[in-house]
Amino acid sequence: MCPSFRATGEEEHSTRGRARLLHEMLAGEVITDGWRSAEVRDALDLCLSCKGCRTDCPVGVDMATYKAEFLHHHYEGRRRPAAHYAMGWLPVWLSAVSRTRAGAVVNALASVGPLAAVAKRLGGIAPERGIPRVARETFSRWWSRRFRDRVRAFVREAKRGERTRVPGAGRESVVLWPDTFTEHLSPAVGRAAVRVLEAAGLAVLLPPTFRMKSPAVMDGVSKAPAGFNVFMPHRRRRVCCGLTYVSTGQLDRARTVLRRTLDLMEPVLDAGLPVVVLEPSCAAALRTDLPELLHDDPRAARLAAAVVTFAEALERHAPAWTPPRLDRPVTGQTHCHQHAVLGDAADRRLREAAGLTGELTGGCCGLAGNFGFEKGHYDISTACAEDQLLPAVRASTADTIVLADGFSCRTQLEQLGGVRGRHVAEVLAEGLGEAPGDVLGKGPGGGPGAGRGRDEERWGRGENRRCGCGRPSRRAARAARPAPGARRPAPPTLRGTPV
Ligand code: SF4
Ligand code: SF4
Structure with a gap:
């Protein structure tokens, strides 16, 4: 079901409510200002573009596509909200940071509260959100x-x-x-x-x-x-x-x-x-x-x-390959676009072959790319995360791996749950350890986790600790791994409120 409807309970913020408004806009009888309609824009504002309706709706209403089309016409020839420039053009900004090798400077500036607040205000970003750290090495x-x-x-x-x-x-x-x-x-x-x-x-x-x-x-x-x-x-x-x-x-x-x-x-x-x-x-x-x-x-x-x-x-392409046997419980989120467009059958089989047991939640994590970062969306974004994802993580034991293939889902887990979600590739790579005789493992660029910045380790759990040489330490991982069934430690608080 539409996550914004689940969060608000209001018809206007359901797929059906939005579809009705769009129909009225196109008919031009009740809504007469067409693509410039502020009423339709406001109704679409809380659509997370999760594409859930694409598979749930029997007639295939794809509100994410309609929203993109509406925003395209609505802002044609006009100035857009700041968030569209800040987050819509994210690939350009990040490429510029990379080209100028300014990642460390950007991270340092973003960690200064007043500067971050100004940047968020200018970029149309919710003040409650933390700015993700840029990796030192792309x-x-x-x-x-x-x-x-x-x-x-x-x-x-x-x-x-x-x-x-x-x-x-x-x-x-x-x-x-x-x-x-x-x-x-x-x-x-x-x-x-x-x-x-x-x-x-x-x-x-x-x-x-x-x-x-x-x-x-x-x-x-x-x-x-x-x-x-x-x-x-x-x-x-x-x-x-x-x-x-x-x-x-x-x-x-x-x-x-x-x-x-x-x-x-x-x-x-x-x-x-x-x-x-x-x-x-x-x-x-x-x-x-x-x-x-x-x-x-x-x-x-x-x-x-x-x-x-x-x-x-x-x-x-590697049907004969057997993944490392991990035998760990997992929780986390199947990305909403994976559920709606790509399907997760292959992922389920991969997890089963690796001994990763447990179901991932469905729905939407609530961040949905730019949505959860946009000013005014924080409460809905949090409510969506509280619908399935965060309760599932809180109910899991401390030795449970939190899987989240999407960067948005991992960011939401990090910022609201204090947990580091991991892509299934990271989990399997850790199970494999270093490549034998690989030049990768002999220098700072070695191994799947090598070169991982402080920012990428900040939320790391026990198994991500590393020894003095900088390589992942299996002994440290074994020692730090909580006993099966142990309770997950309480997450950090956000703005003084337990989340
Ligand atoms: S894309 Fe997601 S949030 Fe938007 S209407 Fe469809 S189900 Fe609801
Ligand atoms: S047709 Fe699709 S959008 Fe309309 S009410 Fe049914 S499920 Fe919702």
């Missing part, structure tokens, strides 16, 4: 460093005659999608996914960062020499699913970003490689929003069809 920067280390190690070993085979040669390849959240805010998830996918016998690649086909230059007709962009680092681009633009109704910008993404992904599509997307909302955006927004571009449907979740990638 996922793709870690990837590049690891690649260089591997090449050097290979050359060294080849010179000594110890190695003649290129690592990864002969393996099936998958392309790992570096979504904005994994790239800038939660790179430990990406590192863990690489660890697991490689342990499963797959060769992991990242999407290209330059167009293989020559771009138009100057007159818009002539083409630059092939490979021109390779030598122009400032022209390098990143793939993006456009999710933040879609959810804030900036559909023209979303189309631009998605066309650029398709240009970059052409070699991947031509090679027929699967694209593994770790963040469920990005996977859902690529599966559904992309072909809807770019229905005139045949590459859109091809990319949508190539998208697989982490569990689907392991099941389809």
